[in-house]
Amino acid sequence: MTDVGHNSVSKDQLRSIIERIEHEEEAKKVITDDIKDIYSEAKGNGYDVKALRTIVRMRKQDAGERAEQDAILETYMNALGMLA
Amino acid sequence: MTDVGHNSVSKDQLRSIIERIEHEEEAKKVITDDIKDIYSEAKGNGYDVKALRTIVRMRKQDAGERAEQDAILETYMNALGMLA
């Protein structure tokens, strides 16, 4: 390899970095699939997946933040006459 | 309350589903953070993070590439009546 610029890049070090990342990403994929399985199973038991996701999202969302979002929405909806 | 879907949602079953998902998502977050750490560490060692991400992405694509090509071939063969 031609040595360009700073380039004291150890081939082995670079390979190690890449492989560590790829290893983690595989692990992440496993978990992602597990989550999908849980939703699928729930669906099989009659649950509404979209609603479940909404619940999970809401619980993750900070309460104050949620109120803030609601307030903005309400402001706009009111301006548009979408409220009562 | 209006009865939606099969309903008579078991509180415990629902809670179990939600908590299993949240547990998996926490595990996923740990891994996501690990990946970020690896990139940060690499950056500290003088690597260009954007380039690293590009490499990882390319290797992922290359992996999928072969399958993609095969799928295309099969599609055409099927369209031409060369399969079964």
Add this chain to the structure above:
Amino acid sequence: MTDVGHNSVSKDQLRSIIERIEHEEEAKKVITDDIKDIYSEAKGNGYDVKALRTIVRMRKQDAGERAEQDAILETYMNALGMLA
């Protein structure tokens, strides 16, 4: 080209189909970009883009359907003690 199966595909006809589709997709992309521009401009005028998107989505959604979704959500939230 080898004549396989039914294959009386006119090269010109195929090309025409493909190009018509690609032409439409370009037009679609223009509109998509226009929409992005409107949101950007609104953002520049101090609007909350996320809230705007929510409004648009809600107005698109049928009222009855929305109530249905809300009912499911409420059922779950109640089961989890997220209400009151």
Add this chain to the structure above:
Amino acid sequence: MTDVGHNSVSKDQLRSIIERIEHEEEAKKVITDDIKDIYSEAKGNGYDVKALRTIVRMRKQDAGERAEQDAILETYMNALGMLA
């Protein structure tokens, strides 16, 4: 009502934004439907829709491919200090 953000949201301005977006989205839907029609017509003429979609997708990728390659090259050159 709570004052959110800059607020004093002009009802007319907001309505205008929303309606412009909705107008564009309708236009987009028309095009989307046109595309569907083209595929349907092609199907009626004996074409394999899945294969057509594959072709369109591939041609789009090929177009982006060159730009992608250039971007990768630039990224590396930049990382190696060969730019600027």
Add this chain to the structure above:
DNA sequence: CGGACAAGTTTGCCAC
């Protein structure tokens, strides 16, 4: 912090 990029989520379509 603003704009680009990537990830994740949702929706639509086609085959079975």
Add this chain to the structure above:
DNA sequence: GTGGCAAACTTGTCCG
């Protein structure tokens, strides 16, 4: 009509 595949939209993250 269900489940898997692919497109589109949304959200979040990262770099400048």
